[in-house]
Amino acid sequence: MTYKVRENVSGIAISETRIVIVLLLLLLIGCGEATVAQVPVTSTITSSSTPTVTATWTHTPTHTPTATAPKTPTPSPTSTPTATATNTPTPTHTPTATPNPYADLTIDALATRTYGGGLVEIVEKLHETETFTRYLVTYPSDGLTIYGFINVPNEGWKFPVALVLHGYIDPDEYETEAYSTRYADALADAGYFVFHPNYRNYPPSDDGPDPYRIGYATDILNLIAIIEEQSQDETGTLRRADASQIHMMGHSMGGGMAFRVATVRPESVDAIVLYGAMSGNEQWNYEKVFEWTGGRVGAFELAASEALLRQINPIDNLDRLAAPVSIHHSDADTVVPIAFSHDLCERLTAREHPVECYDYRFVPHTFNGEADRVFMERMIRFFDNN
Numbered sequence: 001m002t003y004k005v006r007e008n009v010s011g012i013a014i015s016e017t018r019i020v021i022v023l024l025l026l027l028l029i030g031c032g033e034a035t036v037a038q039v040p041v042t043s044t045i046t047s048s049s050t051p052t053v054t055a056t057w058t059h060t061p062t063h064t065p066t067a068t069a070p071k072t073p074t075p076s077p078t079s080t081p082t083a084t085a086t087n088t089p090t091p092t093h094t095p096t097a098t099p100n101p102y103a104d105l106t107i108d109a110l111a112t113r114t115y116g117g118g119l120v121e122i123v124e125k126l127h128e129t130e131t132f133t134r135y136l137v138t139y140p141s142d143g144l145t146i147y148g149f150i151n152v153p154n155e156g157w158k159f160p161v162a163l164v165l166h167g168y169i170d171p172d173e174y175e176t177e178a179y180s181t182r183y184a185d186a187l188a189d190a191g192y193f194v195f196h197p198n199y200r201n202y203p204p205s206d207d208g209p210d211p212y213r214i215g216y217a218t219d220i221l222n223l224i225a226i227i228e229e230q231s232q233d234e235t236g237t238l239r240r241a242d243a244s245q246i247h248m249m250g251h252s253m254g255g256g257m258a259f260r261v262a263t264v265r266p267e268s269v270d271a272i273v274l275y276g277a278m279s280g281n282e283q284w285n286y287e288k289v290f291e292w293t294g295g296r297v298g299a300f301e302l303a304a305s306e307a308l309l310r311q312i313n314p315i316d317n318l319d320r321l322a323a324p325v326s327i328h329h330s331d332a333d334t335v336v337p338i339a340f341s342h343d344l345c346e347r348l349t350a351r352e353h354p355v356e357c358y359d360y361r362f363v364p365h366t367f368n369g370e371a372d373r374v375f376m377e378r379m380i381r382f383f384d385n386n
Contacts, residue, residue, distance in 0.1 A: 102304055105214050106311035107320065110264045115218075116225025120150070120237055126177065130154070132188035136176065137237075139197075141222040144206035148197035149176055151188035152240065159193040160245035161227060162383060163220065166196070167252025167276070167366075174202045179366060180251060186376045187249075192383070193241040197223055212282050212301055212312060213253060217260045220248075224261070224268050247383045249273040252336055252365065256285065256314075259344075263314040266322035271386035273326045273379045276333055276365050279340040280315030288336070318347060324354035326382045328375055335365040356382070 103109060118140035127134040132151045139146055153159055164187065166180040176198055184194045199216040200208040209215050224246060230236050231243040247270055250258030255277020262269040263280075278285050282301060290298030310316040325348060329341035338359070345357035358378065363371040 101300075102308050102312065105212055106308075107260075107263055107314065107317045108311065110214070110218075110221070110260075111320070114225075115221045115265075116229055117222075118226060119230055120223075120226055122237055123147075128154075129185075129189075132185075132194075134177075139223060139226055141200065141219040142208065144200050144208045144219075146197055146200060146205045146219050146223075147176060147202075148195060149181075149184075150196070151184050151192075151194040153188060153191055153193065156191065157240055158242040159191055159240060160247065160383070161241050161243060162187045162192040162194050163223070163246070163248045163258075164194060164196045165220065165248060165250035165254030165257055167250075167254050169202075171202050174198070176204075180254075183249060183251075183376065183379070187380065187383075190380045190384075192247075193238075195223060195227070212286075213257060214260070216253075217257045217264070220257060220261045221265060224265065228268065245270055247271045247273075247386070249275060249379055250277060251275045253278055256280070259314045262323045263317050263320045266320055269323045271323050271326070271383055273328070273382060274341065274344070275328045275367075275375065275379075276330065276336050277327070277341065278336055280313055280344060281340075282313050283309055284340065315344070315347070318351060318353070321353065324382075324386050325356075326378065327355065327357045328360065328378070329358075330360040330363045330365070330367065330371070332362050333365045 104113075120137050120139045123136040123138060125133060126136050126149060132153050134149050134151050137148055137150050139148075162184075164180055164184045166178050169178060176196075180196065184196045187194045197219060198205045199219050200206060201210060201215075227238060227241060227246070228243040231238040231241045233239060246268055248258040248261065250256070250272070252275075255274040256279065258272045259274060259277065259280050262272050278288075282304075286298040286301040290302060304312065314321075325344075327341050327345050329336075329338045331338055341357070345355060348355040349357075358375075360367065360371045360375070363369070367375050
């Protein structure tokens, strides 16, 4: 507000001015909460005998105050409960037990599964002598194609069957007619229908898994089942094989496989010859394999618990073994300890299981010379007698 008062104002003029100010204050109070815009108020006083006071007062509110009704608390709308979607619990994934990687490797598991299917098929003739003919063959094993050879006597009918299982050879150096061919030839000359499989991972066979060399053993189990079935076909490739008489000779690694096969399928094997063979105790075997390979192979096999190994080891399942056993080992063997063969010989003797045990002197892991000749004679005689 602006007040203008002339300098010649008398005492009355001053009093009147005070009255005007009081009136203005009263008006302001009456306006309550109204906000007053500061609009200039001009008070003009003229000096005369009867002083006239002209007061002009203009009140322009910035907004016309509306009587504000006392705030009745607006009730917040009680939230009408919206049907809360009850979370239908998403079926929680029931954790399944991690599959036991050893479960299918036990003797019981191998004994309860099925084998066979498919045929032994001739690929080509490899060699012919006066007494037998050798053919390159293939057969299926768990979806893999396995190569090998058969020696078939040239004359006669229904020959007893012999499987010759070779030992470890570096697959990069392996040839189908390997060092063990001489044992297959000796058996064919003696009148046996001989199978010499390469196994998986040995060219030109397909590659496949082989923990504890059970993949190799599976290739033999499939082959035996195929022989039993296909030999019944009077016009087929195996028509001259007598599947009621099946014998196995295994050298080194092949000996360990023969032992397992005879334990898994005792009803199909008539006799086994173990020659410088690996043990039926996989702890012993894979300690050696781990050493031989500088730790590249064997970690999985050695990680199994003792309880699992007892289910996997042929040595711990001797009650399943039915075939008589002939054991041959050299005391000069620097590859497979002769103690492996002595342990098995003692166990079988203690159980009164039919077994013969031969130690050879001063010959290497793979026999040579006179020791090799004597070994072959003993092998053939043992098969003939069983």
